[in-house]
Amino acid sequence: MSELYLLKAIRSIQNFMYYAHAKSNRKKQKSLHRISVNKGCTLFPYLLCLSHEDRYEELQMIYSLSHHEYFIELWLHPETEFIIKSKDSTLLHPEYPTKLNTSKELVNFIESPTLKHFNMICTIITPLNHQKFNLEFTSNCKTIPKIPEQNEDAYFLTSKTIGIADGVGGIFYDFGISSKDFSHELMQKCKSIVSEEKDVISCKEVIKKAYNSVSNGGSSTYLLASLKKNRLYVSNLGDCGLLLFRYSDGSRKLVFQTSAKQYNFNTPFQISKEFNKKQLCSRSVSYSMSGNLMNSKDIDSDEYCITVYPGDILVVGTDGVLDNVYTEEIQKIVKLFPKASVEDLSNKILFLAKKRSQGKENTPFQDRMKEANQPWVGGKPDDITVIVSVVR
Incomplete structure (x- = not known):
């Protein structure tokens, strides 16, 4: 019985911590995003490159064996710009809008207010040059x-x-x-x-x-x-x-x-x-x-x-x-x-x-x-x- 109560207590603490974390991020006008790229079982690194308010960082994406995709979940500010880098190409996410950054490069960005919710979606990413030269x-x-x-x-x-x-x-x-x-x-x-x-x-x-x-x-x-x-x-x-x-x-x-x-x-x-x-x-x-x-x-x-x-x-x-x-x-x-x-x-x-x-x-x-x-x-x-x- 004590182990059961302990598990319940741990889950309650975890839920409370998640709730507090989410509430804190929403106060900062952040939204939770799940950005995924479906590349089958081709196991080579994918990086999410973020740019927001003169801050740039690269985050390693996680590979999901069950969904055969790379993904990352994180809280992002509106107007955050991002691209996805693989070993030999730069990718754009088709579910997010695009714009030119200050370097005149085409990048994705987070809209305000956020209208997209990603729940375990496997999305095929299109290479940048394909997006640029095959518009419709x-x-x-x-x-x-x-x-x-x-x-x-x-x-x-x-x-x-x-x-x-x-x-x-x-x-x-x-x-x-x-x-x-x-x-x-x-x-x-x-x-x-x-x-x-x-x-x-x-x-x-x-x-x-x-x-x-x-x-x-x-x-x-x-x-x-x-x-x-x-x-x-x-x-x-x-x-x-x-x-x-x-x-x-x-x-x-x-x-x-x-x-x-x-x-x-x-x-x-x-x-x-x-x-x-x-x-x-x-x-x-x-x-x-x-x-x-x-x-x-x-x-x-x-x-x-x-x-x-x-x-x-x-x-x-x-x-x-x-x-x-x-x-x-x-x-x-x-x-x-x-x-x-x-x-x-x-x-x-x-x-x-x-x-x-x-x-x-x-x-x-x-x-x-x-x-x-x-x-x-x-x-x-x-x-x-x-x-x-x-x-x-």
Whole structure:
């Protein structure tokens, strides 16, 4: 009996010590992490290298025979940076976000507040060079038309390329023919080309090939963004826009934004193609202009190339978004990631743009109208489409 009481007493003391230790660490805003790497039975040393507040230390990871993995459990401060070193490589942990440290090296870091709990998870670690040069998008798109069944916005998503187009609404008033069919077919052709093309081609070449194979006539702005290794290539014609956010100094900040390409205010550059016979026969109002739409002789788009990293967030939108929502408001929504999913972010941006387009609150469009000395109050009703993509 005495041995039983002694065992109970020891366990009570151990539980109390653990409780006191945990309470002390939580007061210091630390969280318990179990960082693991599954490498089968390959028994060679793994080191967890920590960097926090000018302190650097290397800790030996423990090998678990039962789980065939290396692991370590420890209490860590938010913003602690870490990498895992093996005999001949440096590894990143796929379950933690990444950022560039002061030496411009890609490292993992502990988020604040911590959202991840690791309970005996066997995780396969991906080498750093694989992470850096084989990036992909995790994307979600939301769209809502100004007029039901008449959405002139179009888009496509793949793991490496995203595209968005905005059919020019003024074409309907000039010719009585919507640009909906043109913008939608243009994006469908782009998706087919990037899915089937074996050799890497530029976004501009994708648009040219798609344009040449489109049968419907009309006019549209567009933006294409494509990942090649750790580079993001962007082709933009008109007033669609792309914003790139990156985690830095404790929050996600805007690091890049495309510029609208316009002839003058509210008149964007666009790609156009003459109407086919079927479209001309079905037009609902007479011409207010003589002749027909002319084919675009050249695609005078803006081309960009940006280095991206895992964890970067792209927000791509038509002018229905960018005319109604300020950049600072989009940034505030993006900061909700990863607690909010990619779908949550796109929904929040869409609903905010829709609300502003129908209201009397200040908007970017109102500001630009004021600069042009034209009276306007509130938002601009329009088709609204937003894509949110996370680089993985």
